[in-house]
Amino acid sequence: MLEIANLEVVYNEVILVLRGLSIDVPDGQIVALLGSNGAGKTTTARSVTGLLDNHGGKVSKGSISWQGQDITSASPSSIVRSGISQVMEGRRCFGELTVDENLATGAFTNKNKAGVKAQYDKVMELFPRLQERRKQLAGYMSGGEQQMLAIGRALMAEPKLLILDEPSLGLAPLLVQQVRDVVVELNKEGMSILLIEQNAMMALSIADQGYIMENGKVVMDGTGEKLRDDDDVKEFYLGLHQDEGGERKSFRDVKHYKRRKKWAS
Ligand SMILES: Nc1ncnc2c1ncn2[C@@H]1O[C@H](COP(=O)(O)OP(=O)(O)OP(=O)(O)O)[C@@H](O)[C@H]1O
Ligand SMILES: [Mg+2]
Known part of the structure; x- marks a missing residue:
């Protein structure tokens, strides 16, 4: 925990x-x-x-x-x-390194050799696209592929x-x-x-x-x-929370605004 x-x-x-x-x-x-x-x-x-x-x-x-x-x-x-491993905001891969090399950087704290091999195989299974691009430079991959790689790299530490x-x-x-499916899959495994x-x-x-x-x-x-x-969550996150000027309100503003509406009526 x-x-x-x-x-x-x-x-x-x-x-x-x-x-x-x-x-x-x-x-x-x-x-x-x-x-x-x-x-x-x-x-x-x-x-x-x-x-x-x-x-x-x-x-x-x-x-x-x-x-x-x-x-x-x-x-x-x-x-x-x-x-604990983290996939950073903005899918930070090393653009000048290959897919395999990027994955190796994720394993540097992992001293368990068999574990590293098993994680590598697992990453390839989770992301078949990476398998096809093992020797390719990460910098030339699409945004989606780089996100898969960033997740794969974090997994190499066996978090x-x-x-x-x-x-x-x-x-x-x-x-x-x-991405959603992968998260669910990883969670299912514990x-x-x-x-x-x-x-x-x-x-x-x-x-x-x-x-x-x-x-x-x-x-x-x-x-x-x-x-x-929750109605407030829906209102805020489904984009139904714009005031006349089209300004994005904060979540708290939405709640306050609703409360004011209640008081006013
Ligand atoms: N290195 C930094 N130095 C100074 N202020 C920072 C630094 N990093 C973040 N902040 C400030 O801290 C606040 C929170 O930033 P943070 O990046 O944690 O927000 P966030 O919820 O991740 O936002 P986003 O959804 O845009 O990624 C912001 O006001 C930001 O300007
Ligand atoms: Mg952020």
Whole structure:
């Protein structure tokens, strides 16, 4: 189980981005983390995988524990070794490396040789497209193929918890479907998943639990089913939340607006 408790994160010593965030990812579950641009989703992922440092960020309060161990200030490589892998936002592959070489970089913390081989075979089975392109430079592949590769690379470490940061971003509907299927498949095999998404309906359609973040805090949480059926969530995420000027309102604004409407009537 991953437990994020009352987490505060500051960038450059001044910009407070997470303001007391609490999120749990129980073993074997898919947990969706939703929220609009700038809510702090990527910052949350960086906090868990120890990558804040690289971005001038620091945990200023709260804690992150994983399987009962405090990992709040652990190094990125020890966190990967403990079983947490991340697919970063924007499918970061090494463009000048081949598919095989990219996958090898994902296995560098994995000292279990037989395990690496087995994971490699599994990645090829999950993503037949990668099999056809094993010797091709990643930089020449389509966006969808690069996303598959980014997921494949994260799997090479044999994670128990996989964090995906907006895996469906910029993908055509068919590929979004494929990413969704892969997530479900991995989860069926027992992997825990923290799924960060803007595509709320896709994420909630497979999530056991979901959290909606705004301004560095959770503003709503519940089972995937409950959030899927919630009118405020629907209103905000199905695009029915534009005011006269066409401005995108925040999730909280939608709720306040509805409340005001209730009072006014
Ligand atoms: N390295 C950084 N230095 C300073 N501020 C940062 C840094 N990275 C992110 N921020 C700020 O932190 C806030 C949260 O950013 P974050 O990337 O975590 O949001 P997000 O929910 O992932 O958004 P998106 O949906 O656009 O990816 C934003 O206001 C952003 O400008
Ligand atoms: Mg982000």
